[in-house]
Amino acid sequence: MQKTEEAEGAQQSLVFFDLETTGLDPNCEIVQLAAVSGGHSLNLYVVPRCRMQRGASKVTGFKVHRQRLYLHQQPVLTNSLREVLVSFIAFLQMLGRPLVVGHNIRRFDCVLLARALDEFSLRAEFESLVSGYVDTLPLSREVLKDYGLESFRQENLVRELLGVSYKAHDALEDVRALQALYDVLRPKPEVICRHRFTLDTMDDKTPVTVAKVHCRLPGQRPLWEHFKQTVTVTEDHNRT
DSSP: OHHHHHHHHHHSOEEEEEEEESOSSTTOOEEEEEEEETTEEEEEEBOOSSOOOHHHHHHHOEEEETTEEEETTEEOOOBOHHHHHHHHHHHHHTSSSOEEEESSIIIIIHHHHHHHHHHTTOHHHHHHTOOEEEEHHHHHHHHTTTSOOSOOOHHHHHHHHHSOOBOTTSHHHHHHHHHHHHHHHOOOHHHHHHTEEOTTTTTSOOOOOOOOOOOOOTTOOOGGGGSOOOOOOOBOTTOO
8 A cells, every 4th residue: 555655656746835824823814825836836815814913024025905915015916715725726626636745834834724725615625636745844854864954944945955045935936946846855755655644634743853963064065066956946136
C-alpha cells in the first residue's frame, strides 16, 4: 500500500497554495487566496468581515476602507468568500486530484481553509478533488536537516536554495516562489508520503524532524550553489 502511495506521489500533479489573512490568531479571516500549478494560477481577494490587525496590514500592505480592500494603497477587485472558494474548487477540477502543497499550511492555512469550507458546506466537494496535503515546513526540515540552516521560513529557504529574494507576504508571489523551491528540493516519494495529511488528520500530533544547526564556515559556498536549477521567481529589487 505504501509503495502505491509513493508511486502516485512521484507522478501526480501538484498545486501550491497560500493565504494572506487579517492576522495570525485563530479567528482571523482570509484576505487573499492564491494557487499555482505549473503555468496555471489563481489569485483572488476578499473583503474580510473583521478588522485587519495592524501588524498584518503592515506586513502585507492590505487595508480596508469603507468596505473596499486596498493593497499598497491601490484598490483591488474582490469577490465574496464563497465565490473565492468555488473558484478554487473549479481550479482544482482541471488538475486531476492534485496534491495540495504549502508552507506552514498544516497549522495555519489549512485550518482557515477548512473552517471556510465548512461555513459554506463545500468541504466534501473540495476534499473529493484533492489527494492530500503536504506542508513544506516540516518536509524541508527533514530534507535539509544536514545543511545547517538556522531558519526554515520560506523567504529564507528561497534565498538560501535559489539565491534570490522575492516579494514575500503576497500570496501569489509566495506560491510562485514555493513552486520553484519545491522543484529544487525534489523530495523523494517516501518523504512526501511521510508528510501527507488530510483536513481530518491535520490536528494529529506527528513527530517533527529537528534540523541540526551549524554555522557556515568562512569561505563556504552559498547553499544555493549546491542546487543547480533554473527557476523563475519575481525578485524584490527593493530589498537590501
